[in-house]
Amino acid sequence: MKQLFYLSFWFFQTRFLGKKKPLQTVLFISDECNLACKHCSVYNHTNPHRKTFEEIKEELIYSYRLGSRFVDFEGGEPLMWKDGEKNTNDLIDLAKEIGFFSTTITTNGQFPLTACKADSIWVSLDGLKPYHDEIRGKGVFDKLCKHIAESNHKALSVNMVINSINYHSVRETIEFVKNNPSIQSISLNFYTPRTLEEDPLFLDWEKRRELIDEIIKMKKEKYPIMNSISGLKYMKTNEFKKYCWITNFILPDKSRFDTCPMQHIGVCERCGYCMAGEMTSVFHFKLETIFSAIKLRMK
Template structure:
């Protein structure tokens, strides 16, 4: 109860400083703890193309990075890779990094995984499992056998806040409805978050044409209205139809696998914000406008 009040108070202070004083301090950090991965997904620009390009941070480096982000104002952290569950430093595993973030003072941790190896027990508050379709659709993007391994490891998980996230591209857009139903009927998954492919260099051909993207958004917004377990808000989904809105991406900062700190997502430097597909981009605008639907959705996914 007191913890919750302290968090709400922090949020109000952060918001007032941003709105009234123009301070642009991050509230959330996306922290890549390396780029090593056990998959080579078609849509991904992160995994090392050559073994010598593999990057891995040690425990003390992650500690320094977390402390820096905390001092900048961040209170929520999402651990990313590469594949975070491959991470080791001696006896330490990624669970020790979740604990570390809490010790430093972060309110909540999330982790995004491809679920190719068992990830239970997991001490992150929330787990995002990347699910790019059911069966053949997922495997088309992530490689043969990836869906079966994901199903097996998700079945083994005892985590109480397990969610799925799907990146929609030209290979899997027809599978969106089936994936929504799969998550709705799944005994372990709570919610599905959807994003669209963002055309990082080398992955441009995966991009969905804009007309189809808008059709998928309308259909998803419709499913949302009918009670589908979508994490995105309806307003957030619809906002993704035209990316000319004023973005508030500074709400998240990024720490890259090589330790570079970025105040915004790399899409800005690459000049691809007009083709951004991240569902969170739209939700951050909702947060900035204190949209009740966005606040309700944020609370729902974190509890």
């Protein structure tokens, strides 16, 4: 009840009074990673940044004071994070003590998930085995499936980033999710280039539009797709007003951004993050999106 009150108040302040106040935080706790995925640049195998517990505590308090109430622990691989005796579960407890409503971890699924205390777990799944392993490395898919099957977590979903390698696997991956009792839903994103250069992983717009039409069709057929229909429609052209300041970001090098850091690189036109469209849908009061966001975040 208290949480619903806060959310209504936040909506009123931001939508009607024009206040720019984040509701969620993407907090990179390190850039240490055990993989080197083809589409990702957030890993540092030679000299990784590893934040201490105290540094993360300070960043959580800072974000909470800005107004944020949902935190996603990101990396690198967040499940590799340690500071002395402390591990990611201590960060989750800490976030809850500070007052965050809900915590999320985004992981590559290469470590056991049974002990993970996050309210929701997002496992990255970039297609079925041949595609996932081509992007993330040999044997990664099988390990991920094993850890998902053993996890027993009530809110585990998968996150797919569609690119020019794996776009053929979208339908079968959604089918796989539907038939896997350990997975709640799938969120579908498109690869976002990190520079303004030509990028062979970027999926061309025509294929993107065709795929989104197919995803919308599957969503209407009740496949467990997290994206809302209005959010998906926005992603077809990317020509919509964005409200990415709803999330604040703190990067592995501790730099703080009050909106998506990619905005500063100027790649928003080719953005493929579904959250951009979802946030716009929430802001335009699309009830379907609001209800699915509440369902996803609040228990």
